Amino acid sequence: MNIVKKPGLSITNIILFISIGILVIFVAFPVLLILFNAFFGGGTLNVKDIVSVVSNPETYQALLNSVFIASGTTLFSTIVGTFFAWLVTRTDLPFKGFMKIVFLVPFMLPSFIGAIAWKMLLNPRAGYINRFFMDTLGFSDPVFNIYSYLGMMLVETMYLFPFVFIQVSGALERMDPTLEESARISGAGLFTITRKITIPLVLPSVISGALLIMLYSMAHFGTVAVLGMEHGIFNIPTLIYEKIHASAGNFQSIRTATVLASVLIISAACIIWLQRKVLGSGKYQIIGGKSFRPVELKLRGLRYPLLFICLGYIAFTILLPTLTIFLVGGLKTYGLPFTMENLSLANYHFVLFEWQLTKDAIFNSVTLGFAAAVITMFAGVMISYVLVKMKVRGKGILEFLGVLPFSVPGSVIALGVILAWSGKFGINLYNTVWIILVAYIARYMAFSLQANKAALSQVHDSLMEAAQACGATMGQTLKDIVLPLVRPGMLSAFFLIFLPALRELTVSVMLYSPATRTLGVAIYTLNEDGETVYSAALAGIALIIIVLGQLFIKKVLGAKQQ
Amino acid sequence: MANIRIESVYKSYEDNHVHKDLNLTINDGECFTLLGPSGCGKSVLLRMIAGFEMPDKGKIFINDQIVADSDTKKSVPPNQRDLGVVFQDYAVWPHMSVFDNIAYPLKIAKQSKEIIKEKVMNIVHLVGLTNLEKRMPSQLSGGQQQRVALGRALIGNPSLMLLDEPLNNLDANLREEMRFEIKALQKKLGITIFFVTHDQEVALAISDRIAIMNEKGKVMQIGTPFDIFENPANDFIFKFLGVSNFLDVKQQDGKLYIGSQELFIDKKPNISAPHLVAAFRPTDVEISRSKGIVGTITRSNFLGADMDYLIAVESKIVRTQINTYNALQNNLVFKEGEKCFLNFNSISWFNKDTMQTGHEGDLK
Numbered sequence: 004m005n006i007v008k009k010p011g012l013s014i015t016n017i018i019l020f021i022s023i024g025i026l027v028i029f030v031a032f033p034v035l036l037i038l039f040n041a042f043f044g045g046g047t048l049n050v051k052d053i054v055s056v057v058s059n060p061e062t063y064q065a066l067l068n069s070v071f072i073a074s075g076t077t078l079f080s081t082i083v084g085t086f087f088a089w090l091v092t093r094t095d096l097p098f099k100g101f102m103k104i105v106f107l108v109p110f111m112l113p114s115f116i117g118a119i120a121w122k123m124l125l126n127p128r129a130g131y132i133n134r135f136f137m138d139t140l141g142f143s144d145p146v147f148n149i150y151s152y153l154g155m156m157l158v159e160t161m162y163l164f165p166f167v168f169i170q171v172s173g174a175l176e177r178m179d180p181t182l183e184e185s186a187r188i189s190g191a192g193l194f195t196i197t198r199k200i201t202i203p204l205v206l207p208s209v210i211s212g213a214l215l216i217m218l219y220s221m222a223h224f225g226t227v228a229v230l231g232m233e234h235g236i237f238n239i240p241t242l243i244y245e246k247i248h249a250s251a252g253n254f255q256s257i258r259t260a261t262v263l264a265s266v267l268i269i270s271a272a273c274i275i276w277l278q279r280k281v282l283g284s285g286k287y288q289i290i291g292g293k294s295f296r297p298v299e300l301k302l303r304g305l306r307y308p309l310l311f312i313c314l315g316y317i318a319f320t321i322l323l324p325t326l327t328i329f330l331v332g333g334l335k336t337y338g339l340p341f342t343m344e345n346l347s348l349a350n351y352h353f354v355l356f357e358w359q360l361t362k363d364a365i366f367n368s369v370t371l372g373f374a375a376a377v378i379t380m381f382a383g384v385m386i387s388y389v390l391v392k393m394k395v396r397g398k399g400i401l402e403f404l405g406v407l408p409f410s411v412p413g414s415v416i417a418l419g420v421i422l423a424w425s426g427k428f429g430i431n432l433y434n435t436v437w438i439i440l441v442a443y444i445a446r447y448m449a450f451s452l453q454a455n456k457a458a459l460s461q462v463h464d465s466l467m468e469a470a471q472a473c474g475a476t477m478g479q480t481l482k483d484i485v486l487p488l489v490r491p492g493m494l495s496a497f498f499l500i501f502l503p504a505l506r507e508l509t510v511s512v513m514l515y516s517p518a519t520r521t522l523g524v525a526i527y528t529l530n531e532d533g534e535t536v537y538s539a540a541l542a543g544i545a546l547i548i549i550v551l552g553q554l555f556i557k558k559v560l561g562a563k564q565q
Numbered sequence: 566m567a568n569i570r571i572e573s574v575y576k577s578y579e580d581n582h583v584h585k586d587l588n589l590t591i592n593d594g595e596c597f598t599l600l601g602p603s604g605c606g607k608s609v610l611l612r613m614i615a616g617f618e619m620p621d622k623g624k625i626f627i628n629d630q631i632v633a634d635s636d637t638k639k640s641v642p643p644n645q646r647d648l649g650v651v652f653q654d655y656a657v658w659p660h661m662s663v664f665d666n667i668a669y670p671l672k673i674a675k676q677s678k679e680i681i682k683e684k685v686m687n688i689v690h691l692v693g694l695t696n697l698e699k700r701m702p703s704q705l706s707g708g709q710q711q712r713v714a715l716g717r718a719l720i721g722n723p724s725l726m727l728l729d730e731p732l733n734n735l736d737a738n739l740r741e742e743m744r745f746e747i748k749a750l751q752k753k754l755g756i757t758i759f760f761v762t763h764d765q766e767v768a769l770a771i772s773d774r775i776a777i778m779n780e781k782g783k784v785m786q787i788g789t790p791f792d793i794f795e796n797p798a799n800d801f802i803f804k805f806l807g808v809s810n811f812l813d814v815k816q817q818d819g820k821l822y823i824g825s826q827e828l829f830i831d832k833k834p835n836i837s838a839p840h841l842v843a844a845f846r847p848t849d850v851e852i853s854r855s856k857g858i859v860g861t862i863t864r865s866n867f868l869g870a871d872m873d874y875l876i877a878v879e880s881k882i883v884r885t886q887i888n889t890y891n892a893l894q895n896n897l898v899f900k901e902g903e904k905c906f907l908n909f910n911s912i913s914w915f916n917k918d919t920m921q922t923g924h925e926g927d928l929k
Contacts, residue, residue, distance in 0.1 A: 465656035468617050469714075471643040472650035473670035474721065483669070487660045 014477060015395050022386040023397070026404035029445045033419025034268060034411055040422060041261040056262045062242065066266060068152075069238040072227065073220035075156035076163060081213045083160060083316075084167025090309060092175040094300045097310050105317050106168050111549055112321060113506040114162040115225025115523070116542045119530050120324030121158050122229060123331055123539075125149035129338065131327070150234045158226050161320040163219060167212035174208035175201075193300070207281045214278040222267055222412030224509040228527065239263045240414035244513055247421065261422075264415045275410040325546065332540035350540035361541050363518070364525035367436065371521060372504035375443035376497045382444070383451025384459075384493055388485070390452075391459040392467070408449035413509035416445045420514065434516040442510045447500040454499055458492020459485075498556045505552070506545055567628040567647075567724035567757045568593045569614060574623030575635075576609055583609050584782045587623070592774075596751050596758040600768040601778030602805070607761040608653075611727050614759060615650050616643035627725065644673075646725075649718030653730040655710045657702045657717075663689070664698040666713050670721040684720060691750070692716040708739040719750070726751075728760045732767055744771050765806050769794060777802050796913070800920040803844045803913055810850070810883045813917065814841040824879035826858050834914035842920065844913040847873070850885040852897055857906035862899045874899060878907065 041053065056062055090096050091103045124132045125147050133145035148154060182204065186196045224240040232241055243263050246256040302309060331337065333346040354361035389398065390405055411419075420442045424432040432438035462485060470480040508523035515524045522545050529538035569591040576584040583606035591597040599607045612618040613625060613633065619640050625633040627648070632641040643650075657666055667688055671681045689698050692712040702710055711731060718726055728747070732740045748771050751758050762768055768775050769790040776787045779801055786798040797803040800811065814821050814828060816839050821828040823843075834841055851857075852874065860883065864875040871886045885907070892898050899905055915922060 463654065463656065465652040465654055466658055468615070468643070469650065469652060469656035469658070469717070470669070471617075472615060472648060472727075473717065474644045474673045475669070476642075476644055479673060484658055488658075 015393060018385060019389055019393070019395050019397055019401065022382075022389045023401055023404065025382050025386065026401070026407065026448070029441065030407050030411060030416075030448060031404055033416065033423045033445065034407065036422040037261045037264045037268065037415060037419050040257065041265040052258075053262055056259050057266075059259070061237075062259055062263065065237045065239055065242040065263065068227075068231075068236060069221045069240075072152060072155055072159070072238055073217050073223075075152065076159040076220040077213050077217045079156060079160040080164040080216045081167050081209060084164040084212060085171050085209055087164075087313065087316075088168050088171035088175060090313065092172050094302050094309075095306065096302065096313070097306060102310075102313055103172065105313075107165055108317070108321055109162045110165045111553055112162055112325065112546070113225065113508070113523070113549075114159060114223070115229055115508050115527060116328065116506075116546065117162050117324050118155075118158050118226040118229035119526070119538065119542060120327045121149050121154070123327050123535070124323070125154065150230055150236075152236070155226050155230050155236070158230065159220055159223060163216050166215045166219070167209065170208040170212035170215075171205060174205045178204055210281045211278050214274050214281070218271055218274045218410075218412075221270060222414060222509075224414055224512065225527075228508075228512075229530065239267055240412070240509060243414050243418055247418065247513055257422075260418055264418050267412050267415050268410075271410040271412055271415075275406070328539050328546065329543045331536060332543040334536050334539075337535035350536050351544065354537055354541045355544060358537070360520065361525055361529075361537070364520045364522050364541070365544070367519060368505050368507075368522035371436065371439055371443060372501045372507075374440055375447060375504050376501040378440075379444050379447050379451045379500050380455075380493050380496045383448060383455045383496055384489060386448075387452055387455035387459050391456055392462075392464070392485075405452055408445065408452065411445070413446055413507075414513065416442050417510045417513035420445070434519070436519045439511050439514045439519060439521065442514060443500075443504055443507065446507075446510055447504065450499040450503075451496040454492050454496035455489060458489040458495075462488045494559065495556075498552070498559075502549060502552045502556070506549060568626075569725070569757070569759065570624075570626040570629075571610070571614075572624040572626070574610075574613065574620040574625065576606070576613065576618070576620050582782075584620075587782070587784065589776060589784065589787075591757060591759055594755055594757055595773040596748065596760060596771055598760040598762060598768040598772040598775045599778060600762060600765060600775050600805070601782075602780050603763050605778045605780045606782035607763075607778060608729055611729050611759065611761045615648060615727055616641060616646050647721075647723055648725040648727055649721060649723040651711075651714045651718045651726070651728045651731045653733055655707075655714040655731075655734075657705075657710045657713045659702050661702075662698065663694060663700050663702070663705070663713050666702070667698075667716045667720055669717065674721070688716040688720045691719070693746075707734050707736075708743065711735060711743065715747070715750075719754070723756065725757045725759065728758060730762050730764075732762070732764070740767070747771060769806075777805065796922065797844075798922055800842065800844060800915050803915075808847055808884060810845050810847065810885075812843045812878065812881055812883065814843045814914075815839060816841055823858055826879070828858060828909075830909060830912065832912075834912075836914055836916050836922070838916045838918065840917035842915040842917050843909070844915060845909055845911065847884045847886040849909060849911045850883065851908040851910060852876075852885055852887055852899075853906045853908065854896065855906060857908040860905055860907055862901055862903045862905055865899055865901050872898065874905075876905060876907065883907070 043049070057066070087102075087106050091099050091106070096102065122130070124130050125145075127133060127145040127148040127150070130145070130149065133147070136142040136146045137144075149158070178201070183196050183200055186200045191199065221238075222240055223238075224244065227236065227238045227241045228244070231237065232245070237245065243260045246260040246263075249256070330341050330346070332350055333348065334341070334350075335345055335347070339345040355365075356362070386401065386405060389395070389401055420438055421433065424430055424438050424441060426433065432441065466484055466488070467480050470484045471477075475483065506523050507521060508527055511521040511524050512527060515521065520528070522541070526538050526542045526545065529535075529541065569589070571587055571589040574584055574587045575582075587610070589610075599610065601607050609618060613620050614627070616632065620633055620635055622635045623633075624631055624635070627646060631639070632646055633639070658669075661669070664685055668681050668685045671684060676684075685698070689695060692715050694709060694712050694716065697705065697709065702713065705713065711734075714731070731747075732743055735743060744767050747758070747760075760768070760771060772790055774787060775790055775793055777785045777793065779785050786793055786802055788796075793802065794806055797806065800809075803809055812823055814823055816822075816834070816837075819833075821830065821834075821841075828843075858878060860876040860878040862874055863877050863882065866873040867889070868886075870889055872889050872892050874885050874887070876883045876885060887897060913922070
C-alpha cells in the first residue's frame with residue numbers, strides 16, 4: 004500500500020478547472036463582454052448613455068416588438084398546445100397514438116423555412132393563396148397579409164406550440180387519476196373536476212411551456228427576419244443583426260447591439276428563473292413518474308370532426324408549406340403556375356452538384372455540425388461528470404456556469420463571440436469558419452449538459468465505488484464503468500446537437516463570410532436576394548436531410564435502448 | 566489477514582456530526598457487526614474504512630498500516646486497500662455479464678485469461694451461480710445479483726470484506742439463507758468481515774462480535790451476540806434487540822415492589838438504587854391463574870402458534886406471549902377483561918435515573 008496525497012493538483016481538480024475553463028471561455032466570457040460593453044461602454048458605468056440608447060425610437064420599437072410578438076406567440080401557442088395535448092391524452096379521439104407523434108412534427112420544420120413558405124403563400128400581392136382568392140374567386144383584396152404582426156405571431160405559433168404540447172401532455176399523462184377519481188366520488192362533476200383538480204395540477208406545466216415559448220420567441224430571429232425586416236418590423240435579434248451587419252465595427256452600432264443583447268440576457272435569466280420556480284413548486288410533486296390510464300372524455304359525435312380539425316391543422320401548417328417549398332424549388336422561375344412543363348428537378352440538381360455556393364453551404368453545415376456535436380458531446384460529458392458525480396470544492400461555480408448555456412439566446416452568443424474573438428484579445432477568428440464553431444459549441448452546450456446529466460445520474464455512485472473496491476483506478480473506472488453506461492446519453496447529445504446545427508440560422512447569419520455560408524444562411528440569403536427557386540430547392544434538401552436524420556436517430560437510439 | 570483500528574475518528578456533514586471521537590478495534594478473522602438504527606452513521610464508518618470518505622479527524626489502520634490520517638491528510642485510495650465491498654444496492658454493473666462482473670478485479674490485476682477463467686468459475690460455484698455466468702444482471706433475481714456482488718468481492722482474495730446491509734433488499738427466506746452462507750464462507754476462507762446492518766436478527770445470527778450504535782453514532786456496547794442479548798448495557802440496546810416491556814420497580818429493605826405489590830424473583834438486581842426499571846421480553850413472562858403480580862387482560866390475540874396478550878399492570882401495559890398448546894393444556898386461554906397473574910423468568914435491571922445496568926465495564 005503506498006500512500007497517496009489527496010489535495011493539491013489532483014486529477015479531480017484538473018478536471019474541475021478544465022470544465023470551468025470551457026464554460027468560462029465559451030459562454031461566460033462572451034456574455035460578460037456584452038454586459039460590460041453595454042453598461043461600461045465608455046470605461047465607466049454610464050446610465051445616461053444606456054437610457055439614450057434604449058429611448059432611441061428604433062431600439063425602443065424593437066424592444067416593444069419583441070415583447071409584443073412573443074406575447075402573441077405565447078398566447079396562441081399555449082391555447083393550441085394545451086388544446087391538442089388535452090385531446091390526445093384525455094379524450095377518446097381516434098388514432099391518438101399517431102396524432103401524438105404528428106403534433107411533434109412541427110419541431111422538425113425550421114421556422115424560417117416555414118416563414119419563407121408562408122411568404123410564398125400569403126404575400127399580399129404574389130402569394131399563391133391570396134392570388135387564388137383574388138384571381139379565381141374575384142376577391143378585391145388579399146385575404147391575409149403575412150407581413151404583419153399577426154402573420155409573424157401565427158407563423159411562430161405553428162412551429163413553437165409543441166413546447167407547450169409536450170409539457171402539458173406529459174403532465175396530463177403522468178397525473179395520478181385517483182386524484183380526479185376521488186373528486187368524482189366526492190360528488191364533483193366533470194366540469195368541476197377539470198376546474199378544481201385537473202387545471203390547477205397541470206397549470207405549472209402549462210406555464211412552464213409558455214415561458215419556454217416566450218423565451219424562444221423573444222430571441223427568435225428567422226421568422227421576423229423573413230417576414231418583418233424588409234417592411235421595417237424589427238425585433239431584438241433582427242435589430243442586433245442589422246446593427247452588426249449594416250455597420251460592422253461602428254462603435255455606436257455595437258453599443259446599441261450590446262444594450263439590446265443585455266435586455267435579452269436579463270429577460271432570459273428572469274424567464275428561466277421563473278420557469279424553475281414554477282416547476283419546483285410543490286404542486287408539481289403530485290404528478291408522479293408512473294404512467295396511469297386516466298379517465299377519458301367521450302367525444303361522441305365530435306370524435307371525427309375533431310380528428311379532422313387536427314388533421315386539417317397539420318395539413319395546413321406542415322404539409323402545405325412543405326409542399327410549397329418543394330414545388331417552388333422545382334419551378335423554372337418563381338411566379339409561374341405549378342404545371343408539369345414548369346416543374347423539373349433541375350434546381351435540385353444545380354444546388355446539390357453544380358453551384359459552388361450551395362455545395363459549400365451544405366459541406367460547411369455538415370462539417371460544422373459534426374465538429375460542434377463531437378466537441379460539445381465530450382465537453383458536456385466531462386462537465387456533467389463534475390456536476391453529477393464529483394465532490395469537490397469550487398463545484399458551486401460550475402453549477403452556476405452550467406445554468407448559463409440554457410439561458411443565453413443565439414443572437415447573444417453570436418454577438419458575444421464577435422466581441423471576444425475579433426482580435427481584441429489576441430485571437431482573431433472573425434470571418435473564419437472557426438468563429439461559427441465556437442459559437443455553436445456555446446449555443447448547444449445546454450443540450451449536451453442536459454442529455455449527459457440525465458445519463459450520468461442513472462449511474463449510481465456505488466457502481467463506481469464497486470470498481471474502485473475491485474482495485475480499479477479512477478481512470479479505469481471511467482473507462483470500464485462510466486463511459487459504457489453513459490454512451491447512450493452521449494449519442495443522444497450528439498444528435499441533439501448535430502441536427503439543429505445543420506439548419507442553424509440565428510448564430511451563423513451574424514458570423515458568416517462569403518466563404519463560410521451555412522445551409523441556413525444560404526437558404527436565407529438566397530431568398531433575400533430574390534433567388535427564390537434556388538432558396539426553396541435548398542430548403543427542400545435541408546428538410547430531407549433533417550427528416551432522414553430524425554429517422555436515423557429514432558432507429559439508432561431505439562435499438563440502443565433494448 | 567487483517568484487523569481494523571479506528572482511532573478517535575470525527576466525521577461531520579455540514580452541521581450534522583455523525584461521528585465524535587469514535588474508537589473501535591476489529592480483530593483479525595472475526596465477523597464484526599456494526600448494528601444501529603438507520604441514519605446513525607454505520608455506513609459512513611464503512612465508507613471511511615473502504616476509503617470512499619476521509620475522516621475529518623482521527624486515524625484508521627488496516628492490518629496495522631495507516632490508511633487514513635487526518636493529521637497528514639494522507640489517505641490510501643480504495644483500490645489499494647485490498648478489500649472486498651458488498652454494497653446495499655449490490656452495485657452489479659448492468660452492462661457486464663455475471664462472468665465479467667466477477668472477473669473484473671482479476672482483469673484489473675492483469676491476470677492471464679486462463680487463470681481468470683478458472684478462478685471465476687470457482688467463485689461462481691462457491692456463491693451458487695453455476696450455469697448463470699453468461700447472464701446479464703437484468704436477467705437475474707435480487708438474490709442472484711447479491712451473489713454476484715459477493716462473488717466479485719471475494720474473487721480478489723481480500724483479507725477484509727466490508728458488507729453494507731447486503732441482505733436488506735432480499736425477501737425473508739432468502740435473507741435467512743444468505744446470512745448463513747456468508748457466515749459459512751467466512752469460516753471457510755478465514756477472512757475478516759465488517760458487517761453493517763440495522764437488522765438485529767441478522768446481526769445476532771452472523772456475528773462473532775457486535776457493536777451497537779445509537780442514533781447519534783455513539784457506540785453503546787460491544788460484545789458477543791449472547792453477551793449483548795443477555796446483558797444489554799442500557800434500555801436503548803434492550804429495546805433495539807426485540808419487543809420490550811418496561812416496568813418501574815421500587816427497591817426497599819431488600820424487597821422489590823411493582824406499585825404496591827411485592828415482586829418475588831430468584832435473581833436479585835445488583836443495583837442498590839431505590840428506583841429501578843425491570844426490562845423483559847414477552848416470552849420472559851409466565852402467566853398463571855394463581856399467584857404473582859396481578860394484571861388485567863386488555864387484549865387477547867391468537868397468532869397461530871402463540872397467544873399474544875396485552876396486560877395492564879399497575880397502569881402500565883405489558884405484552885406477553887405464550888405457546889398456544891401450553892395455554893390450552895394449562896387453562897391459560899384468557900378473555901379480555903379477565904384477571905391474571907404474572908411471574909418473570911428473566912429480567913434485565915436498569916437504574917431508573919441513568920437507564921444503565923449496574924455492572925460497569927460492558928463498554929469496552
